[in-house]
Amino acid sequence: MDMLIDGKLIEKRETIEIKNPANNEIIDTVPQGNREDVKNAINAANKAAKIVKDIPSRVISENLYQIYEELSKNADDFAKLISLDCGKPIKDSMGEVERSKQTILLAAEEAKRIYGETIPMDACSGGENVIGYTTKVPLGVIGAITPFNYPLNLVIHKVAPAIAAKNTVVLKPSIKAPLVALKLAEIMNAYLESGTINVVPGFGSEVGDEIVKSDFVNKVSFTGSIKTGLNISKNAGMKKLTLELGGNDPLIVLDDADIEKAVEAALIGSYLNAGQVCIGVKRIILDKRIADEFTDKFVRATKKLKVGDPLDFKTDIGPLIDENAAIMVEKIVDKTLNEGAELLCGGKRNGSFYTPTVIDNVNSKMEMVQEETFGPIAPLIHVNGFEEAIEVANDTKYGLQASIFTNNINNALKAAKEIDAGGVVINKQSTYRTDNMPFGGCKMSGMGKEGIKYAVEDMTKTKLVVINQPGKNS
Numbered sequence: 001m002d003m004l005i006d007g008k009l010i011e012k013r014e015t016i017e018i019k020n021p022a023n024n025e026i027i028d029t030v031p032q033g034n035r036e037d038v039k040n041a042i043n044a045a046n047k048a049a050k051i052v053k054d055i056p057s058r059v060i061s062e063n064l065y066q067i068y069e070e071l072s073k074n075a076d077d078f079a080k081l082i083s084l085d086c087g088k089p090i091k092d093s094m095g096e097v098e099r100s101k102q103t104i105l106l107a108a109e110e111a112k113r114i115y116g117e118t119i120p121m122d123a124c125s126g127g128e129n130v131i132g133y134t135t136k137v138p139l140g141v142i143g144a145i146t147p148f149n150y151p152l153n154l155v156i157h158k159v160a161p162a163i164a165a166k167n168t169v170v171l172k173p174s175i176k177a178p179l180v181a182l183k184l185a186e187i188m189n190a191y192l193e194s195g196t197i198n199v200v201p202g203f204g205s206e207v208g209d210e211i212v213k214s215d216f217v218n219k220v221s222f223t224g225s226i227k228t229g230l231n232i233s234k235n236a237g238m239k240k241l242t243l244e245l246g247g248n249d250p251l252i253v254l255d256d257a258d259i260e261k262a263v264e265a266a267l268i269g270s271y272l273n274a275g276q277v278c279i280g281v282k283r284i285i286l287d288k289r290i291a292d293e294f295t296d297k298f299v300r301a302t303k304k305l306k307v308g309d310p311l312d313f314k315t316d317i318g319p320l321i322d323e324n325a326a327i328m329v330e331k332i333v334d335k336t337l338n339e340g341a342e343l344l345c346g347g348k349r350n351g352s353f354y355t356p357t358v359i360d361n362v363n364s365k366m367e368m369v370q371e372e373t374f375g376p377i378a379p380l381i382h383v384n385g386f387e388e389a390i391e392v393a394n395d396t397k398y399g400l401q402a403s404i405f406t407n408n409i410n411n412a413l414k415a416a417k418e419i420d421a422g423g424v425v426i427n428k429q430s431t432y433r434t435d436n437m438p439f440g441g442c443k444m445s446g447m448g449k450e451g452i453k454y455a456v457e458d459m460t461k462t463k464l465v466v467i468n469q470p471g472k473n474s
């Protein structure tokens, strides 16, 4: 596939091979973008921004609806490409495409709802006979940098609100799974002013770094690891920043919980996309009184999951993004077992595949639960009652989302108040997101919110207009 700059598809002699994580076969190549390509893309985006800012929002909205139609027509192709590009089981890839369609629709709707407000200037002395109002104006060029794990929907979560707010975009998708973004951009380009969307595949240390440091990019919207996020915040200078970073979400099960439902939720939360989800359940905190019952049911359900070919509809768990990622998971599991935890099932690596794994007797000091483990691992931590559960849930530098299972309304509400996270989910896994809700973590999990309305807000600036009216006191 080619890169897209100024409305044109561009080939390059230097290319990068893109491999299917399931079997390591080369599925395609992409041009290896460099700093010069990024500068060209930013120039094109800046040129287009001067035109796009004056396009009526009705037209922008219609264009986004057309892109939605096109994505819908190509849904099966996109789902297959997601599975080939990042190893996601096909049924989950289809789910990602469905969500992506909704995300575009939300942006098409939001494009027509970008309001300013009137200011009661006369509430302050000196404000008599003065009219004040605000408008929301585009920022200009948005730099979008995305990870591998949701290569369609997370790209749309940046590109669609940017376009809805009349900005232009330079996108760097993850080099581990860039094909989906390139295919999407080709479709979008057909309905947008040339230069509105530009995509430069390549390495983060070069392509991403150039976007972040450019004086001609007005905002960087980044999703990825804490390590890269910190680097970006050091290098971005006076730009607006949204950082959607890693998570270490707890799922608490209290002694009054519906255990069947908690097990179901923990299965989704721990193993969706082979555990490579920012809001994946990464720690299961069990009240001692129900720990045995939960563990027995959860281990039995885990053993039934089918690991295999991502293109097979029966597959529940595909490979990790590459063999290195699986080796990292293997190492952290071995370390945790050496520290005294107990393996209840799984714990086997085969190339880039890792079996779903339950580990008991984990404590919150262990690296496995202090750092984010991006794999199909469910560590169980035992606690004595509500207060200790909340203490353990908060004992981390992360604060993306959290979940609690309880039938006691007081405990549910107290948990919602006490857990320090961007979102607290009651009686459902933390791995829950609708694409319109405000989404984004606190602590080291990031800053800023996505969710179309919130992203649009963050991709505009507020401009104040003051009119001095001729009158008695003017």
Ligand code: NAP
Pocket (backbone or CB within 6 Å): 145, 146, 147, 148, 149, 150, 154, 172, 173, 174, 175, 176, 202, 203, 204, 205, 207, 208, 209, 212, 223, 224, 225, 226, 227, 228, 229, 231, 232, 244, 245, 246, 247, 277, 278, 279, 372, 374, 400, 440, 441, 445, 446
């Ligand atoms: P990553 O390694 O941080 O990479 C993310 C993106 O940043 C990639 O496109 C990468 O380029 C680029 N990058 C790397 N170094 C850079 C630099 N110096 N300057 C600018 N860009 C640079 O993350 P990942 O492994 O792809 O994704 C997994 C992480 O993302 C996990 O921590 C997960 O929790 C987090 N995540 C968070 C959310 C959320 O919404 N909070 C959602 C999904 C994932 P390359 O192509 O070279 O890798």
